Amino acid sequence: MILRCEICKKRRATVHLTDLVAEGEKRELHLCEECAEKKGVAIRAQETTVADILSAILSSSQLTKQRSQFAKVTCPACGVSYGDFLTSGRLGCGNDYNVFNKALTPFLEKVQGSSQHTGKVPSRVGEDVVKTNELIRLRQELRQAVEREEYEKAAEVRDRIQSLEREGYGDK
Amino acid sequence: MEINDLLENTGEWLKGQGEDADIVISSRARLARNLVQFPFISRATEPQKRRLEKLLRDTIITACADCNLSYFSLADASALDSRVLMERHLISRELAEAEGPRGVAISPDEAISVMVNEEDHLRMQVIHSGLDLKNTWQQTSAIDNALEAHLNYAFSSKLGYLTACPTNVGTGLRVSVMLHLPGMVITKQIEKAFEAVSKMNLAVRGLYGEGTQAQGDFYQISNQITLGKSEEELLESVSAVVPALVRYERMARRTLLTENRPTLEDRVFRSLGVLQNARIISSQEALLHLSSLRLGISLGLVSQLEPAVINELFILAQPAHLQKLEGRELEEHERDIARASFIRKRLGKD
Numbered sequence: 079m080i081l082r083c084e085i086c087k088k089r090r091a092t093v094h095l096t097d098l099v100a101e102g103e104k105r106e107l108h109l110c111e112e113c114a115e116k117k118g119v120a121i122r123a124q125e126t127t128v129a130d131i132l133s134a135i136l137s138s139s140q141l142t143k144q145r146s147q148f149a150k151v152t153c154p155a156c157g158v159s160y161g162d163f164l165t166s167g168r169l170g171c172g173n174d175y176n177v178f179n180k181a182l183t184p185f186l187e188k189v190q191g192s193s194q195h196t197g198k199v200p201s202r203v204g205e206d207v208v209k210t211n212e213l214i215r216l217r218q219e220l221r222q223a224v225e226r227e228e229y230e231k232a233a234e235v236r237d238r239i240q241s242l243e244r245e246g247y248g249d250k
Numbered sequence: 251m252e253i254n255d256l257l258e259n260t261g262e263w264l265k266g267q268g269e270d271a272d273i274v275i276s277s278r279a280r281l282a283r284n285l286v287q288f289p290f291i292s293r294a295t296e297p298q299k300r301r302l303e304k305l306l307r308d309t310i311i312t313a314c315a316d317c318n319l320s321y322f323s324l325a326d327a328s329a330l331d332s333r334v335l336m337e338r339h340l341i342s343r344e345l346a347e348a349e350g351p352r353g354v355a356i357s358p359d360e361a362i363s364v365m366v367n368e369e370d371h372l373r374m375q376v377i378h379s380g381l382d383l384k385n386t387w388q389q390t391s392a393i394d395n396a397l398e399a400h401l402n403y404a405f406s407s408k409l410g411y412l413t414a415c416p417t418n419v420g421t422g423l424r425v426s427v428m429l430h431l432p433g434m435v436i437t438k439q440i441e442k443a444f445e446a447v448s449k450m451n452l453a454v455r456g457l458y459g460e461g462t463q464a465q466g467d468f469y470q471i472s473n474q475i476t477l478g479k480s481e482e483e484l485l486e487s488v489s490a491v492v493p494a495l496v497r498y499e500r501m502a503r504r505t506l507l508t509e510n511r512p513t514l515e516d517r518v519f520r521s522l523g524v525l526q527n528a529r530i531i532s533s534q535e536a537l538l539h540l541s542s543l544r545l546g547i548s549l550g551l552v553s554q555l556e557p558a559v560i561n562e563l564f565i566l567a568q569p570a571h572l573q574k575l576e577g578r579e580l581e582e583h584e585r586d587i588a589r590a591s592f593i594r595k596r597l598g599k600d
Contacts, residue, residue, distance in 0.1 A: 089582060092534055111582070156289045168369070170293035172286060172404035172412040175419070186409075186416060191451070192478020195410030197421040198391070200398050207407040215480060 083110035148181040209247045213239060251320040251358060253331045257566075257574055261338060261360030261377065264561045268380020272548035272557065273496050275428040275468065278339075279386040279485075280375040281394050282413045282422035286404040290414040291367050296350060299367055303351040306366045306401075310355045313396040317362055319355040324348075330579065333570030339377065341365055362393065369414045370422075372397070381492055383425050383485045391481070410477060420477025425488050426455075429495060432467040432545045433502030436517075443498055444469075447491055451475055457564075466537035466564060471495070503549060518546030526599045530583070531590040536567050559596055567593055 081091040089110035149161035158170030160178050169175070175182060186193040196215040199208045216239045223232035263276040288294060288302055307321050324332050324345065332346040340363045341354050352367035365373040374393050376386040404412040410420040418424070434440040444454045457468040471491060473484045506514045521539035524531070531539075544560045546552040565571065572588045573580050580588060 090532060092532060156293045158293060166292070168292045168414050169290060169416065171289040172284060172406075175406060175409055175412055175416075182416060186419070186477060189417060190420065190475045190477040192420075192475075194408060194478055195406070195420045196478060197410060197423070197480045197484075198394075199407075199410075200403050200405050201395070202398070202402070203405055203407065210407065 081108050083113050084108055085113040086110060089113070148178065151178060151181070153177040206247070209242055209245065213242045213247050216242070251356070253322065253327070253334055254574070256334065256338065256360070257571065260562045260565050261340075263339075263361060263377040263379045264558075264565065265379055266557050266561050268382065270496050271380055272544075273430055273499050274381045274492060275430055275561070276377050276379055277382045277386050278375055278377045278426050278428070278470075279383065279390040280373060280424045280426075281390050281411075282370040282418045282424075283372040283374070283394065283397070283401075283411055284370050284404040284413060286402045288371065291369060291371065292414060294367075299351040302371055303353060303366055306372060307353065307355070309397055309400045310364050310366075313400050314355070314362075314364075314393055317357050317393070319357055319362065319364065321353055321355045323351075323353040325351050325353070330570050330573055334574055337565055337568040337570050339565075342368060342373070344368060345373075362389070364393065370418070381427060381489070383427065383489050387423075387425060387481060387485055418476050420475075421479070421481050421484060423476055423481050423484055424472050425485055426470045426472035427488060427492050428457075428468055428470045429492070429499070430466075430468055430541070430544060431495070431499050432541050433499045433506060434495075435467045436514075437502040437505060439498065439502060440469075443495060447471060447495075448474075450487065450491060452488060452491060465534070466541040468541075468564075503545070507549060514549075515546075515551055517542050518549075518551050522546070522552060522597075525593050526597050527594070528590045530586045531593065532586050533567070533569065533589070536589060536593060537564070540564055540567075555597065563593060563596055566596075 083089045083091045084107060089112065091108035091110055093109045093111060093114040145161065145164065149164070150159060152159040153170060153174045154177075155173040156170030158174055160181055163169055163174070163178065169178075183193050194214055196211050196218070199211060216235050220232055220235045220239060223229070223235055263278075266272075266275075268274065284290060285302070285305075288298055291299065294302065303323070307323075310319060311321060322331075322335070324335075324341075329346075332341070335341045335354060335356075336343055336346040338360065340356055340360060342365065345352060345354065345365050345368045348368070350367070352365075354366065355364040356362065361376055361378060363375050365375075374390055374397075376389045376393075378386050406412060411422040413419045413422055431440060434443060447454055451474045453472050453474045455470045455472065457465045457470075471488055473488055476484070479487075521542035524539050525536070525543060528535075540560055540563055543552065543555070544557065547555055547557050547560060566575075567589050569580075569585055572585050572592060575592065576588055
């Protein structure tokens with residue numbers, strides 16, 4: 079038997095929704111794509127936005143705090159406010175990372191587990207950044223090696239760290 | 251190259267090469283990059299987007315001359331052509347459905363695609379058949395280097411490559427492996443496996459990446475985080491789970507064969523029957539049966555069909571491809587008729 083759309087009663091239902099109407103009570107709805115779209119059901123409903131992530135990882139009090147503290151902070155270059163970012167999940171330009179630094183850092187640490195890049199670097203940025211990032215990465219490696227009690231590896235990493243430090247790539 | 255030239259075939263990555271090709275479909279690396287002198291796309295004005303498109307298009311064509319890329323401007327393309335590119339995994343749904351100056355550069359074998367004015371100014375991707383993350387990454391990185399020689403990327407030494415969404419910042423790298431896991435779906439082990447995978451900072455997505463449901467038992471495993479790890483570490487984190495998933499899938503298939511062969515055969519041959527005989531078939535139903543049939547072929551239950559034919563059908567039986575084939579726009583019901591007829595032909599019936 080073909081399941082017909084519950085709105086137009088004509089087309090085949092290919093979008094199946096389960097609504098939680100009340101505590102423990104479910105309601106199922108079967109629609110065709112066209113009617114679902116008209117009803118405003120995003121067929122890509124699975125998409126998680128940054129706003130969703132934010133509300134999931136920050137407690138509601140933290141989120142309220144972020145909103146009240148930073149919502150009006152606005153980037154002079156692109157005009158995006160932190161409030162805009164919280165709603166859309168998109169930043170307006172590279173400068174936003176500086177302007178919203180205080181609010182973004184805890185977010186990055188939660189979502190990304192880090193707020194320090196250790197990967198590829200554009201060649202025009204120069205060797206300084208490459209070496210500094212390598213140093214940061216090696217320090218992480220050293221910590222992991224010690225945690226895993228891989229002392230031979232740790233010694234090797236430590237030597238590389240020391241040689242970079244001797245070249246002057248210390249804390250910057 | 252024209253979009254119509256693509257239709258007869260599918261990309262190299264769907265040819266089903268490499269070890270474990272019956273389970274591991276493809277590997278993909280994608281980099282997000284932005285230019286420092288422009289706002290991100292969501293804040294860019296129409297003239298800025300136009301300038302960006304021209305600059306990036308010219309740079310891509312000259313800097314990557316060896317790759318022999320063809321550029322398609324999507325502002326001029328029909329919605330149907332954009333959807334064809336999306337169904338072929340050459341552009342994202344977001345780019346297909348966006349408006350304004352934007353486009354994509356594609357290599358003849360469809361291994362490389364460089365999107366312009368998507369969420370970020372540049373999104374470059376390389377897809378290869380089988381488990382081949384290292385080569386996909388190296389090729390993507392080479393394109394990145396070639397472009398970077400001419401462009402000034404938005405980059406911070408602390409946060410790395412700056413992206414419109416902070417979930418991409420840092421390396422801007424998303425690597426993914428597409429797997430076909432019908433055995434684990436049938437034996438209901440898939441959720442457990444994915445729970446384990448998500449604990450390792452990896453994401454599981456459907457056939458068309460972010461925000462899509464698993465269709466036809468295809469799953470993409472990709473890195474969740476992009477910052478704080480080197481590109482190689484990210485590759486390794488995704489590569490590392492693939493052998494285990496392949497092993498579980500093999501075990502599930504073996505269990506199905508040894509413990510319940512008639513049920514499995516029934517499923518496979520019913521699917522073959524439907525695909526060879528249906529006169530009307532929805533996209534969803536087709537994916538379901540193609541998945542069982544693909545499983546049957548890889549287990550040697552069905553011998554008269556080539557795996558590559560089935561791989562291609564997953565793409566060619568999609569709505570936009572069918573409409574291009576018929577040369578006109580089709581209503582859903584007409585599409586279902588066209589799909590059934592197309593599949594019957596490809597499977598050697600009619």
